[in-house]
Amino acid sequence: MDVVDVVRWALTSLGIFFIVYSVLINTSFLLITVLAFIDFSSYQRRLDFKAYDEAFAEPLTPGVSILMPAYNESAGIVESVRAMTALRYPDFEVVVIDDGSSDETVPLMVEAFDMVEVPLVVETSIATKGEVTATYLSRQGSRNVLLVCKTNGGKADALNVGINVARRPLVCMVDADSLLDPDALLHVSRPFADDPERVVASGGVVRVANGSQISGGRVARVKMPHRWLPRTQVVEYLRAFMIGRTGWSRMGGLLIISGAFGIFRRDVLLELGGLATDCIGEDAELVVRMHRWLGDTGRDGRVVFVAEPVAWTEAPESRAVLRKQRSRWHRGLAEILGKHKGMLFRKRYGVVGMLSMPWFVVFELLAPFVEIFGVVFLVLAVALGLGQSIGWVHVDVLNDDVVWYLLASSLLYAILLTLSALVVEEFSFRRYRGARDLAIAIWAAFEENFGYRQLNAWWRMRGAIAAWSRSHPEWGDMQRQGLGERRP
């Protein structure tokens, strides 16, 4: 075997590896999509019988404390809290935890909600870094708005204080800039009432609000954004978060609940010691730790995902912000999977240990590495092909078919998959209306694969490397446009 043969063998083997990887990742996602479709269908049928309308009036609906950590959120905090207080739910309180803001967050809250300082006793079950300096209670309406002022300790620390302060059996964690649909709480808390002995956590769908018409802290009219990055993220959220998490939940292997909208049993949170303050992605880490706790203690617990309740969030519109976000997300994933690697392939952790975590390692954590090397491989293959066609390269080291198969399995198959996600959305919730928005979504399903995916893979790869090299995390503020009154 000469050098050319060795190179040919190596390149062909590499190409086949990329093809097999692409087929496996896309096919696994297709199966998840099918499971999600089955789940959506039965969910829609349940809704046909209006059980949720009855649930509102029932005396057994468990109380919920909505925790909203806030740090220098004076621009939108009042509107966000007001929208929360207007949620349709029989028994809830809104707990705003000010994490040592240096702006007008606290005075604005006190004035807007006619708050008075009360000496609330703050439980210390969960150790916190920041110290509670004051607690306020609103004198308006049903007096269910609390403001807790604490010294700065970070988002996870603020949430831990919120868990300590919460006075209801369920705790809902919501980002201060998330917008909830009016019935979101009713839907997402339902699994706890249905199966109070087993359900320990429930997550709801998070969708992209960019481009939609927002009024009174609500998404009044759902519209597709026109700009490149947000419109691509709409289809990405749909495929990865809504479809992906529903499919995993259907299998009993839901690994992640978004911090932007998740609800938990408070007693379980206290037993777990709250959120970890030493890692990025504390919300995801909490759910993994919850699975670990369930497995270690032999409890029959469930973490479920409900596709209908919707929290709307503002997706990054600039590459710089998106880079930070994706890098942080992937760094968080790498840290969590590293921290809990002991759960891998352990039967006692059920589907999570045997299937979800291995899948996340192979097809989430390592995916950006494979993607980047796959792109390099494709560029090299195309260069070799061009070199041959113009006579600069005189040896045939790569079979053309390998390149074509790779393109088909990684690009065409991925487009097909995203379109399948759109089909599932179309047959289920159909939040976007009109042919124009559909055309934008379909276009985004195509364009996502040319530039966005590769950039994302690059950022995610750097995030994972940063986790493994234990470099200082790039915190930075998430620069947002704000989800105030907005028309598309």
Add this chain to the structure above:
Amino acid sequence: MSQAVRLVFLVLAALTVAQVIALFVFRLSRERSERRDAASQAALRAVVFTALLGDDDESQGARDALRARTGRRWEEFEEQAFTMIPKIKGDAREELVALLLSRGASVRAMTNTRARSYVRRARGAYQLGALGQRDAVGALVGLLTDHSFLVRRLATRALGQVGDPTAVTAMLDAAERDPELTRDVTVALIRVGLACAPELRADLDTSLHTPGHRRRGSIAARALGVIGDVGAVPVLKAVLDDEDAGSLRWAAASALGEIGVPEAVPVLLRVLGEDDPSLQVAAGRALGAIGDPVAVPGLARALRDPDRDHDSARAVAGALRRIGGEGLEELERSDSVYAAEALALQLVRQGA
């Protein structure tokens, strides 16, 4: 490019194009049909409201118009009527049900419960519940063991709507088999109301002496509490007296609070002194709900207990606040931080 590669590309491209076309066709056609349906439903709803709420002449005319509907037009009305029934009450509801029964809706619903499709069986259960006819109880009880969870849930809810106490044991059995029906069974029992109280008391008594019956016992206790069955007080007190009853005691304490009889105060004060924090919380809240000043000295002693955990101390202080009068005086005398919190909350409630 080889033949095989071409074939793969062709198949993937064809599937892609097919999905895009399907998306557009589905969206445009569904939006058009939704607009059409919305218009026809609005018109139909207006006729139904006239039939139920209009003046005598108008109402009779509208009812005749509804009865004159046949085929697909009657089915549209029936569908509309079944979505309206849970939202209306009183005479209007009875008249709507009578209108449906006069055209055989009950028989069709019963037929649906025997269908092979689980969606139709679920619809049948829902319709029987909306019609509220007692002769449907047997069929609905049969559906409690259906292999589809949706059917089991709707049958449970329907039994609550029908309100026949003979189904109590079957519903508790269903909750015993299927934890996800816990809420539905509890709500259904509450809807049946005082009529089912004797069966619930008997079941709670049996659960107390049967290991592994904690869930059904808790459901029975909660339902008895919400129903407000004073006759259940002896059995609920017996549950509290049994130290081996575990979580059943929490439900019993809460139920005694909901029923609100002062004779439960001594037993609640006694369990307030036990070591189980969840039981302490339930007992504290129950004492506050009963609101009898007799409990004040016992609650004051509990408030002074330095080993009491956060939720329990808060529940005790809250109970003193809810009792008012002597309870508030006791809070003012106390140096507990929970007393200060309860007093501050009282001021906020008074609008101070």
